[in-house]
Amino acid sequence: MLIRDHWQLNPDIDFLNHGSFGACPRIVLQKQYELLQQLERDPIQFLAPERELEPKLDEARQTISNLVNASKSDIAFVRNSTDGVNAVLSSFPFEEHDEILVTSHGYNACNNAAHHAAQKAGGKITIADIPFPLNSSADVIGALEKKVTSRTRLILIDHVTSPTGLIFPVEEIISLARAKDIRVLVDGAHAPGMLPIDLTTMAPDYYTANHHKWLCAPKASGFLFVTPELQHQVRPNVISHGANPTRSDRSRFLTEFDWTGTHDPTPLLAVQTAAQFMESLYAGGLTELYDKNHEKTLRGREILCDALEIAAPSHNSMIGSLATIPIQTEQFCRLDGTAAPAENLQKILFQEYHFELPVFQCRELPTACLRISMQAYNEISQVERLAEVLSQLKQERNPRV
Ligand SMILES: Cc1ncc(COP(=O)(O)O)c(C=O)c1O
Structure with missing residues (x-):
């Protein structure tokens, strides 16, 4: 059984947003359901x-x-x-x-x-x-x-x-x-x-x-x-x-x-x-889970930074399983004039390319950002596809780049 099969996430979506609301494995939902049945008895x-x-x-x-x-x-x-x-x-x-x-x-x-x-x-x-x-x-x-x-x-x-x-x-x-x-x-x-x-x-x-x-x-x-x-x-x-x-x-x-x-x-x-x-996913328990997610996140960040031709925005030691990359959204959007660029890019990535991840302009920060989450069910190939899509969007909008 693949690790991702323990979750019931939609297989048609590359879900890179564990950070927002988490995602609950089947076995945990089953336990919750059993508890609810006991409660209602x-x-x-x-x-x-x-x-x-x-x-x-x-x-x-x-x-x-x-x-x-x-x-x-x-x-x-x-x-x-x-x-x-x-x-x-x-x-x-x-x-x-x-x-x-x-x-x-x-x-x-x-x-x-x-x-x-x-x-x-x-x-x-x-x-x-x-x-x-x-x-x-x-x-x-x-x-x-x-x-x-x-x-x-x-x-x-x-x-x-x-x-x-x-x-x-x-x-x-x-x-x-x-x-x-x-x-x-x-x-x-x-x-x-x-x-x-x-x-x-x-x-x-x-x-x-x-x-x-x-x-x-x-x-x-x-x-x-x-x-x-x-x-x-x-x-x-x-x-x-x-x-x-x-x-x-x-x-x-x-x-x-x-x-x-x-x-x-x-x-x-x-x-x-x-x-x-979560402890049982790897022989090394939670420590191995933390380490594996951290390594995948660093690798994912590197792939995206390379594709966007930017330096890593923080030292590796400040990263866990989330990585945010500053992004100049207007470089990537086919602007339709109805949404802010960050929202627009997020919509394109979701609706046309089936990625779930936040792209946002934070009020307190000088730059728009794109954030990936790497949980046990995520694979680096998902970030590779994201990097390809971003490069393709950039190329479309800036054909001479
Ligand atoms: C730092 C931080 N605090 C609070 C929250 C809110 O979490 P919740 O909606 O579960 O209270 C979040 C959610 O992403 C968060 O990142």
């Missing part, structure tokens, strides 16, 4: 927290706690990273004139959440302008240092950036922040299943991430780690029964996040199957 038994739900959630918590090397009691579940980021931001004791430092490579939705939280408190966000292309992770630190002020209370930083697919030096950023008594919220949306995470060594104040991207769990499934001293301050986005707990056997942090009203917990409960499946 006796909804009370399954969903009443103190009957089956809490023990089941605690098993899932153990899976994540092993994956990220953190204590089980410090891991709450959320629907996704956006949910985790919002919970931290809306609970944070901001005061008037406080600043939240975000970056120009940050995920728009989360930067919006930071803006909203700051504005409500009478503060503001400041944006560290990180270049792209960039030379090394020192450029990230330098850009952040320039924007730290005596009013900075929180830094929101991506572990792996969404538009540029770069692994940021989170440990160094945390040291920088700690020295200035600033808290750090790491948005690790892409990290689980893409790279090793050790929260004990990293020691962030808050770290949230998705299981449904690179770990290939069902959507919507994620976690929020909060360092023990701050757990009393962090509340979920939905306040429910856990706000006035009568229990002494479980922290309010866990009780509140475990129950935010009736919901479908099966995406969370299938995370163990997802992690085991």
Whole structure:
């Protein structure tokens, strides 16, 4: 069986966009379906927290706690990273004139959440302008240092950036922040299943991430780690029964996040199957998966950069399983005048050549970008075909080039 046959992705499409929403393997969907059937056979038994739900959630918590090397009691579940980021931001004791430092490579939705939280408190966000292309992770630190002020209370930083697919030096950023008594919220949306995470060594104040991207769990499934001293301050986005707990056997942090009203917990409960499946793909387990995806991504980036005649936009060490390439979209588009060039190129690549991948103009970045994702089911031949198509489009538009 080929690796890609474990997924039910449309074989007519070269799917190079695992990064946006992930893709769930058949075996994981099957597990989720079985869980749903169990749930519907006796909804009370399954969903009443103190009957089956809490023990089941605690098993899932153990899976994540092993994956990220953190204590089980410090891991709450959320629907996704956006949910985790919002919970931290809306609970944070901001005061008037406080600043939240975000970056120009940050995920728009989360930067919006930071803006909203700051504005409500009478503060503001400041944006560290990180270049792209960039030379090394020192450029990230330098850009952040320039924007730290005596009013900075929180830094929101991506572990792996969404538009540029770069692994940021989170440990160094945390040291920088700690020295200035600033808290750090790491948005690790892409990290689980893409790279090793050790929260004990990293020691962030808050770290949230998705299981449904690179770990290939069902959507919507994620976690929020909060360092023990701050757990009393962090509340979920939905306040429910856990706000006035009568229990002494479980922290309010866990009780509140475990129950935010009736919901479908099966995406969370299938995370163990997802992690085991991804671990089983190669003899070397997750380490081999990370390495193989990383090598394919670097090779894919090289093929595209060669075809576009540009230099690699970042050092190889900042790459995991995502690679973003700056692109002059107008060189490649048969412009129809109705869409922005980036959207237009994406449409052409999808509709005419059956590639699924993002091509976008990011508001905060000086260049349009094209991003590839390389998951276990991707093959380098897919990127080779993409490079050929881009060269062909460029030739058509610029016949004398
Ligand atoms: C850095 C980052 N944060 C947050 C998200 C949002 O993920 P979700 O929609 O699952 O909350 C993404 C999605 O791509 C992301 O890349």
